[in-house]
Amino acid sequence: MQSNKQFTEVEFGQHKVNVPKDGYYDRFRMNPDLDQIAQDPAAGNIDFFRKTPKQWVESRVGPVWAPNFYYRSGNVQVLMLAPLKQLKKKLPAPLEPLQAFPGYGLVALTFFSYSVCDNDPYNEASVAIVVRQPNANAPHALELINTIRQRHFYAHVLALPVDTEIARVRGVYGYQLPKWLTEIKVDISSKDVNASLTDTSGKIDLSLTALTPHLKQVKSESHMSQATMLHLVDGKWQQTLVQSNLLSFGQKLLPRKVKLVRHGGPLSQLLDELGASKILRLDVVQDAQVILHLPKAL
Numbered sequence: 001m002q003s004n005k006q007f008t009e010v011e012f013g014q015h016k017v018n019v020p021k022d023g024y025y026d027r028f029r030m031n032p033d034l035d036q037i038a039q040d041p042a043a044g045n046i047d048f049f050r051k052t053p054k055q056w057v058e059s060r061v062g063p064v065w066a067p068n069f070y071y072r073s074g075n076v077q078v079l080m081l082a083p084l085k086q087l088k089k090k091l092p093a094p095l096e097p098l099q100a101f102p103g104y105g106l107v108a109l110t111f112f113s114y115s116v117c118d119n120d121p122y123n124e125a126s127v128a129i130v131v132r133q134p135n136a137n138a139p140h141a142l143e144l145i146n147t148i149r150q151r152h153f154y155a156h157v158l159a160l161p162v163d164t165e166i167a168r169v170r171g172v173y174g175y176q177l178p179k180w181l182t183e184i185k186v187d188i189s190s191k192d193v194n195a196s197l198t199d200t201s202g203k204i205d206l207s208l209t210a211l212t213p214h215l216k217q218v219k220s221e222s223h224m225s226q227a228t229m230l231h232l233v234d235g236k237w238q239q240t241l242v243q244s245n246l247l248s249f250g251q252k253l254l255p256r257k258v259k260l261v262r263h264g265g266p267l268s269q270l271l272d273e274l275g276a277s278k279i280l281r282l283d284v285v286q287d288a289q290v291i292l293h294l295p296k297a298l
Contacts (some may be wrong), residue, residue, distance in 0.1 A: 010166075013061025013173055017166045023120040027165060030054075030065040030118050043071040043116050048220055048245045048289050059294055060233065061173050063103075069172075070290035072116040075192045076186070078258060079130075079281040082107045084210065086275040089278035095156050095230060096132045098147070099140035100280070106130040107276040108155065109260070109267075111208065113186035113288075122164040123184035125197050125206070127270050128155040131230060134298060136221050150226035152207055159195060175240060176233045188286050189214055197267065201283055205265025210258040212284050213250030220289075222244055232296065237296035248287040255282040 007018040008026050019025040024032065031054055035041050054065045074184035087097040088104045112124040131154050136143055147153055160166050160177050163184045171179035182205075184197040189212065196207040229240040258279055262268035 007104050012166070012169050015169050015173065017169050019166050020120050021228045025119050028118065030068070032069070032118060037071065039221065040116070041059055044287075045220065046071055046289075049291070051278055052291055057294060059174055060176065064174065065295070066294040068118050068292040070114050070292070072111060072187070072287075073114045073285075073288050073290050074188045075285045075288070076188060076195055076210070077108055077110040077281075077283040078208065078260060078279045079211075079283070080107045080109065080271075080276040081105075081278045082129075082274045082276045083278060086273065090158060090274060091129060091131065091156055091220040092232065095129075097131050097152075098144060100130075100144060101210045101293045104165075106280070107271070108153075109182070109206075109271065109276070111186045111197075114187065119166050119170060119197050120164065122162055122167045123157075123186045124160060124162045124167065125184055125195075125267065126157055127159045127267055127274075128157045128229075130154070130273070134230065143165045152228070153226075154228045154230060156230050158274075161267070175231075176215040177229075177231065188212070188284060189280055190286070193284055197265075199265030203265065204263045206236075206263065206267045206271075207261045208259070210255065210284075212286075213252040213255075213282065215248050215284070215286055217248050218246065219249060223247075223249070231295070233295050237298040239298050241293040243291045243293075244285075245289040246285055246287075247289070249283070249285045251284075253280070255279060258282055 006021040008021045010019050038046050049069050057066050081104045084105050090278045100106050108128045115121050133154050160179045162184045168179045168181050171177040187194045193210050197205050199205045223246040225244045227242045
């Protein structure tokens, strides 16, 4: 964040948080006038969001406007193999890792950049285990094929650090997600991607560099993907849906030129504990629109 920015204090539930003065959060308080957003050149075409009207709904912190809109976002993800026995140690029952190969499941490390959104620009990093769909009874291989074909993954998030306080407070108290505040950098160009984060003491934790796969530009809503986070909220299982409208993206199977360096911080340690090793796939999304829904009972 630029130090010359001015901030203003807002309330979220019981919490007081500083947000950029005259930013989206300050102006709209999560209930934007989409006609005004449409006039912001940074937001681009926002017709996708008009199909999902916001609602004033009850949440853990009292009534809020939901879902959350991300008008411009990008991300880089590496999908890694990890031994099932390691994954099972980290998953609360009854969640079960989705088996990709005999004895192995999948761990996704993702760096997100949200440049235009309802709660102002921020970056985020995520470590998640790909899990079976609740009540699934098809063979793992068939479920994996369907998951890829339908572009709908189920995951249990183990870590989700962010780099702004409003994103941390909303994630922790609104969704009960494992968020904490740290410095995160995400830079995605058509040539290469560079992403890193620090631990809470300011030392580098993880760094990722890779050549950007060939990026496809597609029409809005022609390439949708979904992820459902399964997590405990106040001791009860909840599902949180994330819908993505991909506009510019690329993918490389068994990528060679990916450099993922673990420097020993909390995310590095977590990947080590999971036994996450071989990178199966690199996904780079240069431009996407995202809708984050509130958790619902499973």
